[in-house]
Amino acid sequence: MTAEPLEIYLDExxxxxxxxxxxxxxxxxxxxxxxxxxxxxxxxxxLFERITGLPEYYPTRAxxxxxxxxxxxxAALTGAKTLIELGSGSSEKTRLLLDAFxxxxxxxxxxxxxxxxxxxxxxxxxxxxxxPGLRVRGIVGDFTRHLHRLPTGGRRLVVFLGGTIxxxxxxxxxxxxxxxxxxxxxxxxxxLGTDLVKDPSVIxxxxxxxxxxxxxxxxxxxxxxxxxxxxxxDPDAFAHVALWDPEQEWIEMRLRATRPMRxxxxxxxVDFAPGEELRxxxxxxxxxxxxxxxxxEAGFARTAFxxxxxxxxxxxxxxxx
Numbered sequence: 001m002t003a004e005p006l007e008i009y010l011d012e013x014x015x016x017x018x019x020x021x022x023x024x025x026x027x028x029x030x031x032x033x034x035x036x037x038x039x040x041x042x043x044x045x046x047l048f049e050r051i052t053g054l055p056e057y058y059p060t061r062a063x064x065x066x067x068x069x070x071x072x073x074x075a076a077l078t079g080a081k082t083l084i085e086l087g088s089g090s091s092e093k094t095r096l097l098l099d100a101f102x103x104x105x106x107x108x109x110x111x112x113x114x115x116x117x118x119x120x121x122x123x124x125x126x127x128x129x130x131x132p133g134l135r136v137r138g139i140v141g142d143f144t145r146h147l148h149r150l151p152t153g154g155r156r157l158v159v160f161l162g163g164t165i166x167x168x169x170x171x172x173x174x175x176x177x178x179x180x181x182x183x184x185x186x187x188x189x190x191x192l193g194t195d196l197v198k199d200p201s202v203i204x205x206x207x208x209x210x211x212x213x214x215x216x217x218x219x220x221x222x223x224x225x226x227x228x229x230x231x232x233x234d235p236d237a238f239a240h241v242a243l244w245d246p247e248q249e250w251i252e253m254r255l256r257a258t259r260p261m262r263x264x265x266x267x268x269x270v271d272f273a274p275g276e277e278l279r280x281x282x283x284x285x286x287x288x289x290x291x292x293x294x295x296x297e298a299g300f301a302r303t304a305f306x307x308x309x310x311x312x313x314x315x316x317x318x319x320x321x
Contacts, residue, residue: 003124003136009146010115019228020266027263027270027278036167036253036281037115038221045089045119047217054213056205059163062313063193064093067161070306071100074317075107077303078189080157084111084150086143087164091123094159097191098131109135111151115142144176147183156188163195163313166250166284173284177298184320190300192316194286196307200244203285207242207251215240218253221280231265241277250284288314 019038026033040048052060074097083101085094091112101107110127114120117140124138141149143160150158158180168176180190207214218240222233238255245252257272264270272278291314292302300318307314 001128001132001134001136003128003138006117006120006124006138006140007149008117008140009149010141015115016228019225023225023229023231024266024268027265028268031279032270032272032276033279034221036221038224039217039280040116041220041224041227044217044220044224045116047213047220050213051209051217054209054211056209058202058206058312059195060093062308062310063161063163063315064096065308066193066306066313066315067093067096070304070315071096072104073304073306074157074191075100075104077317078157079155080107080189081154082109082111082151082156083107084113084156084158086113086158086160087162089114089119089123091127093161095127095130097159098127098134102131102133107134108154109137109151111137111139113139113141113143113146113150115140144172144179147179150183152185156184157191158184158189159191161191161193161315163193163283165192166195166286167281168284169282170284173294174298177294177300181299181320186320188320189303190295190316190318190320192291192295192318194291194314194316195283196312196314197249197285197287198312200246202312203251204242204244207253207283208240212240214242214253218255218280222255225265229265231263233263233265234261237261238278248282248284249286250282252279253281253283254279286314288316291316292318 051057120138124136128136219235222235225231237258241254241256243252254277256277261272288305295318301321302318304317
């Protein structure tokens with residue numbers, strides 16, 4: 001079966017407008033910031049794929065181990081007819097779930113949602129070829145804005161993997177989970193991957209690897225802004241910084257100016273003092289009971305929680321109530 005034509009609710013003009021708004025707001029703030037979604041042009045996506053294979057970067061391996069062990073449990077507990085994946089990318093880890101549902105039988109439709117038309121077109125074609133009995137319906141959209149576009153009907157399982165929910169600040173996370181619950185019916189399911197709180201000596205190297213790949217990934221956001229908005233950042237003049245915040249229990253990635261700089265972008269002049277930092281990512285880590293409480297507050301009930309043998313990464317299965 002071939003994949004259905006993509007449903008597109010986000011186009012290049014939307015992305016450009018979003019980038020302009022974020023750059024204008026973030027670079028004019030007292031403490032400068034940019035959201036992490038702008039890392040991911042083609043080069044950024046390639047760098048992130050390299051990061052996931054680095055020895056220091058445990059989340060991908062740990063989450064895959066959980067899914068390999070418990071995908072059959074997810075299929076048995078949910079009996080889902082429609083599997084929806086948010087921020088799907090290549091959907092590689094999701095294949096563990098698709099294989100489990102295929103063995104069990106009953107799954108009819110797979111709906112990946114992602115912002116990238118090209119990535120989604122490629123991944124849906126591969127999934128449709130590898131799972132010929134499955135209806136594959138790709139949606140080009142932003143999971144913070146287009147949850148109301150998800151297909152309705154049947155028993156649905158929404159999958160949100162990779163610990164991506166940790167990139168949302170607490171208020172954003174609460175808003176997302178509330179919107180997610182509003183998009184579902186009572187009895188639908190959510191499978192959520194979360195990186196767990198652990199010793200910072202394990203966490204920090206995952207965001208500051210010895211080979212420097214994460215540093216290049218971090219600086220890539222400046223290349224994106226230069227190319228898309230005609231800015232004149234000197235990316236090599238920014239040092240990559242990864243810091244653990246023990247109070248917030250999150251890691252912050254920042255870019256630190258190594259010299260005084262004046263950057264021109266969108267008609268603004270943005271000054272950086274030596275040592276001034278631009279925050280580019282927050283990645284929250286969770287306690288199992290903490291994420292359960294957030295899900296409960298949003299209208300879900302936790303059904304199961306699984307972690308890898310080293311308790312590095314957790315996957316929560318929750319039901320809309």
